[in-house]
Amino acid sequence: MPKRYLERLLTIDRLIKIKSTGSPKQLAERLGISESRLYEYLSFMKESGAPIVYSKERSSYYYQAAGGFDFSFKMERQNN
Template sequence: MAKLTQQIAILERIDQLIRLKSTGKPKQLAERLGVSEATVFRMIEIMKEMNAPICYDLTRQSYIYTKMTSFKCGFYVEELDSMTERNLSGGCGFVNMKQLLNF
């Protein structure tokens, strides 16, 4: 579990540096993160597989996002509006539950 947490932290840090357009070259990014250059390439590939629009900008010498994007990894609590709450079934429709309770 600690390895997964560490990988998530690296992804979040890469995301932050990409937003700042200050990752530097892959070797510099690896040194900044305290990982190998291969790990940097692997993490960038993982982000691309997750549909992150990333490319390397030779002019800026930094990875950049080619489109506005957001990256969130974790659990976030949010209020549900009444329509969304009503549509949640948890595997069993509310009408079916009422019928079962009246059985």
Template sequence: MSAQYFQRFQYLDELIRKKATGPPKQLARRFGVSERTVYEYINVLRDLGAEISYCNTSESYYYKQRGEFCFQFRKIK
């Protein structure tokens, strides 16, 4: 897996936290992937414990509870 793979999830996490994903088709274009791949990305985040829903009114995914993912290595002192 490349760093770009994790950067996509980091960016997706940011968009979900901001409730700014747009509809799945638009999100797929933004990432340059298929709509099916977007659903797979969302399911990966769900498998990691995130409760994610979709709002038809705002046309965005959102977290049911506040939280965020950290996809970077952090040194422990």
């Protein structure tokens, strides 16, 4: 997975958590991608279990349940 792809996923996740994505068009522009590419990211996130919903009233995506993505390497402790 390219670094830029991961960075965008984390940005989308952060904005969804704070309910500050704006409309799909605004979010795509903010990320520097097309709306169709944005929908690919959202689809990937939903397929990964994210309960993403869009609110017209809030003009933002949000999670229906608390949570978020964590894309980081975790070192395992070595048993000596």
